Amino acid sequence: xxxxxxxxxxxxxxxxxxxxxxxxxxxxxxxxxxxxxxxxxxxxxxxxxxxxxxxxxxxxxxxxxxxxxxxxxxxxxxxxxxxxxxxxxxxxxxxxxxxxxxxxxxxxxxxxxxxxxxxxxxxxxxxxxxxxxxxxxxxxxxxxxxxxxxxxxxxxxxxxxx
Amino acid sequence: xxxxxxxxxxxxxxxxxxxxxxxxxxxxxxxxxxxxxxxxxxxxxxxxxxxxxxxxxxxxxxxxxxxxxxxxxxxxxxxxxxxxxxxxxxxxxxxxxxxxxxxxxxxxxxxxxxxxxxxxxxxxxxxxxxxxxxxxxxxxxxxxxxxxxxxxxxxxxxxxxx
Numbered sequence: 001x002x003x004x005x006x007x008x009x010x011x012x013x014x015x016x017x018x019x020x021x022x023x024x025x026x027x028x029x030x031x032x033x034x035x036x037x038x039x040x041x042x043x044x045x046x047x048x049x050x051x052x053x054x055x056x057x058x059x060x061x062x063x064x065x066x067x068x069x070x071x072x073x074x075x076x077x078x079x080x081x082x083x084x085x086x087x088x089x090x091x092x093x094x095x096x097x098x099x100x101x102x103x104x105x106x107x108x109x110x111x112x113x114x115x116x117x118x119x120x121x122x123x124x125x126x127x128x129x130x131x132x133x134x135x136x137x138x139x140x141x142x143x144x145x146x147x148x149x150x151x152x153x154x155x156x157x158x159x160x161x162x
Numbered sequence: 163x164x165x166x167x168x169x170x171x172x173x174x175x176x177x178x179x180x181x182x183x184x185x186x187x188x189x190x191x192x193x194x195x196x197x198x199x200x201x202x203x204x205x206x207x208x209x210x211x212x213x214x215x216x217x218x219x220x221x222x223x224x225x226x227x228x229x230x231x232x233x234x235x236x237x238x239x240x241x242x243x244x245x246x247x248x249x250x251x252x253x254x255x256x257x258x259x260x261x262x263x264x265x266x267x268x269x270x271x272x273x274x275x276x277x278x279x280x281x282x283x284x285x286x287x288x289x290x291x292x293x294x295x296x297x298x299x300x301x302x303x304x305x306x307x308x309x310x311x312x313x314x315x316x317x318x319x320x321x322x323x324x
Contacts, residue, residue: 002203002206002207002210002211003202003203003206003207003227003229003230004173004176004177004203004204004206004207005177005207007173007203008170008173008174008177011166011169011170011173012170012174014166015167015170040165041164041165041166041169042166044164044165044166045164045165045166045167048164049164065165065267067165068165105227
């Protein structure tokens with residue numbers, strides 16, 4: 001399996017999981033959080049597929065495609081170690097859907113980051129809210145959800161707050 | 163259709179076209195040329211799927227993933243406006259397969275680049291050789307080939323020297 005194969009599996013799985021999660025949480029009133037903007041392709045997909053829902057983006061420095069740059073009031077700038085706790089104070093446990101693609105090349109670094117941010121992400125979700133991640137996360141009370149059709153196991157993970 | 167959808171279509175089409183072209187040219191003795199290395203994912207895929215074939219990479223400056231960096235003797239460094247004519251002098255019209263993913267965000271720029279490099283690419287191909295491109299190219303004597311299953315029209319193009 002080539003790096004191109006792995007990458008395609010990751011992108012296709014991300015889309016399948018996001019589409020599933022968007023539909024499953026469509027009736028929930030709380031905001032959607034995108035952790036990391038990058039090029040903005042996934043943010044663009046989320047906004048297009050969740051019309052009428054507030055999608056906030058957490059990012060250190062915006063470097064996205066002009067078509068995929070969030071408006072200023074939907075952007076939460078800073079280090080997630082600071083901005084996620086601040087978001088809990090601001091929004092409370094209300095998020096309907098949180099997505100993260102930590103996606104670096106260094107698997108060990110990604111895993112360490114996943115362990116560090118998991119306890120900051122977990123309290124943000126509303127009851128029934130979903131977390132979609134390209135890496136395994138480390139939650140106390142969230143349940144892992146079965147992947148939808150089209151997603152490749154271990155290329156994407158979905159968690160639900162019971 | 164979101165930018166994520168477009169991107170997935172492009173990656174999936176690229177893989178389908180490359181796999182088709184690799185098989186169709188498997189019996190040809192000439193080298194394979196990859197124009198642009200980028201992250202190196204596609205180069206990694208080409209090397210993995212064409213064992214025993216020489217894959218040369220044309221690139222201005224190498225910035226690829228360590229897993230996907232060609233050995234020095236397979237790297238042709240410089241501007242393609244110089245290195246493609248130099249390759250014709252070195253290899254003659256022997257290439258079995260040429261791949262290019264110009265792939266910038268600016269469609270007009272990509273098209274101008276495709277027009278500029280098409281006449282430099284065309285003479286490099288051996289008879290029966292294939293060119294796979296993510297952008298429409300502008301050749302005099304090459305024929306457009308029907309896309310294989312899995313490729314999305316206008317996300318990838320295949321040309322053959324008759």
